[in-house]
Amino acid sequence: MDMTRSRDRMVEHLVTRRGICDRGVINAMRTVPREKFVDPGFEEFAYEDAPLSIGDGQTISQPFIVALMIEKADLSAGDKVLEVGTGSGYASALISLIARYVYSIERHERLALQARERFEKLGYANIDVQVGDGSKGWAKAAPFNAIIVSAGAPEVPSALKEQLDLGGRLIIPVGRGDAQRLKRITRTGAAAFEEIDLGGVFFVPLIGEDAWTAEHPMYT
Numbered sequence: 200m201d202m203t204r205s206r207d208r209m210v211e212h213l214v215t216r217r218g219i220c221d222r223g224v225i226n227a228m229r230t231v232p233r234e235k236f237v238d239p240g241f242e243e244f245a246y247e248d249a250p251l252s253i254g255d256g257q258t259i260s261q262p263f264i265v266a267l268m269i270e271k272a273d274l275s276a277g278d279k280v281l282e283v284g285t286g287s288g289y290a291s292a293l294i295s296l297i298a299r300y301v302y303s304i305e306r307h308e309r310l311a312l313q314a315r316e317r318f319e320k321l322g323y324a325n326i327d328v329q330v331g332d333g334s335k336g337w338a339k340a341a342p343f344n345a346i347i348v349s350a351g352a353p354e355v356p357s358a359l360k361e362q363l364d365l366g367g368r369l370i371i372p373v374g375r376g377d378a379q380r381l382k383r384i385t386r387t388g389a390a391a392f393e394e395i396d397l398g399g400v401f402f403v404p405l406i407g408e409d410a411w412t413a414e415h416p417m418y419t
C-alpha cells in the first residue's frame with residue numbers, strides 16, 4: 200500500500216492549518232512512514248491527525264502535537280536528544296532524522312522491544328532504546344541538548360532539568376487530566392531555567408518514581 204500521498208496530505212494540513220513551519224520537522228514528517236508505527240489493522244488511519252491506541256493502554260500521539268513538540272525543541276543536526284515515552288517509536292524516528300542521536304526510554308518492555316525492532320527493520324541506526332523509568336532521565340547519556348517527554352507529569356522532574364546541557368530545552372506536559380499544559384524549559388545557567396507555556400494538551404500519565412504513581416486514583 201503506497202501511503203505517500205496520504206502522508207503528504209497530512210503534512211500539508213500540519214503546515215497550512217496548524218502552522219508548523221520548521222523545515223526539519225516538515226521533511227522528517229514527509230519521510231517517516233507512520234503506518235509502520237501503528238498496530239496491524241490501523242494503517243488506514245495512520246495519516247489522520249489523531250492519536251491511536253498501541254496497546255498497554257498507551258497511544259501513538261497526534262501528529263500535530265508531535266510536530267509541535269519537536270518544533271519547539273528547536274533541534275539542530277548535532278544535537279543529542281532524550282525522548283521519554285518511546286511508545287510506538289514514531290516520535291523518536293522523526294527526531295533521529297533531525298538530530299545526531301536519540302536516547303529513547305519506555306517503561307513498558309513490550310513497547311520498547313517493538314520500537315527497537317521497528318528501528319532495526321526501517322534502518323534508524325542513531326536511536327538507542329531502553330526499558331526504564333524516564334522520570335529519572337538517562338544519567339549515563341546526559342547532558343542532552345533537548346529532552347522531549349511524551350507523557351504528562353504532575354511536576355517537572357528535577358532529574359530531567361539537571362540532565363539538560365546549558366542552552367538545552369525540555370518539552371514536557373505538566374498537570375492533571377484536562378488541566379495539562381505543555382511547557383518549554385530552557386537551561387540558561389548552572390541553576391537557572393526559563394519556562395514558557397505552550398498551551399493546553401492531553402497526554403497519558405508519566406508513571407514513575409519522580410512522576411505519578413501507577414496507583415494514583417486518577418489513573419487506575
Ligand code: SAM
Pocket residue numbers: 257258259260283284285286287288289290291304305306307310331332333334349350402403404405406407408410
Ligand atoms: N512518543 C510516542 C510515540 O511516538 O508513539 C508516544 C508516547 S505515549 C503518548 C506515552 C508513552 O510514555 C507510553 O508508551 C508510556 O508507556 C510511556 N511512559 C509513561 N511513563 C513513563 C516513564 N516513567 N518512563 C518511560 N516511559 C513512560
